[in-house]
Amino acid sequence: MTFNCSIDINESVEKVSEIFLNPDNLKYYQDGFIKKELISGSAFKKGAKSKMYYKKLELIETILNNDLPNEFFALYEHKHMTNTMKVSLIALEENKTRYITEIEYSKFNGAFIKLIARLFPGMFKKQVQKWLNQFKIYVESQK
Template sequence: MKFTCSVCINKPVNTVIEEFLNPESLKRSMKGFIKKELISGELHATGAKSKLYYDKFEMEETILENNLPMFFYAQYDHTHMSNTMKTTFKPLSDNETQIITEIHYTIFKGFVIKIISKLFPNFFKKQTQKWLNEFKKYTEK
């Protein structure tokens, strides 16, 4: 399953990227996010692995390519699913940045999540868009 979401943020691209990479920003803009812990590699570098902790689950992030300020590409592995996410940062002006997020779910493990992905595919897109909208609100404050 593949989809794309986007949002325009009224801040310069460097500010948006700084907030995107900051786990403290995620705590304030993503409901349930607790912390990010580097497991191996260099922070934010291609090949780095981190564990992401949420209220109800954990997942592992592997950075596939960090080509900032243009894009950030990573894989996310959870007990029940795996996906890649490419986040592109497009400056629209000196003080406006568009974030374009391309998600590709590659694996669904387990009966329930497979059913959800087939019957309610927009659930995943709505969750991603919700996070982007909350990130926009937080970053523009």
């Protein structure tokens, strides 16, 4: 399952990149986020592995490429699913940035999550768009 989401943010591409790459900001726009812990490699560099803790789940992030604002590409592994996320930030104007993300779920583990993905695929996209909307609000409040 693959889908795209995007949002326009009233801020420079440099500022959006800076906020995106600061894990301390995740708690402001990703519901239930607790912390991000580097396991190996250098933070936000290709090959870096981190454990991400949320109230209801834990997952492993592996950075596959980080060339923001052009591209941030990462693999996310959870006991019930595996997905990749590709983020591109495009400067539309001096203080306007388009945030585009492509999510691809490559594996669902377990009958329940497979059923949810099959019956309610829009639920996954809705959650990602919600986080993009919350990210926009957070970035624009940092002026």
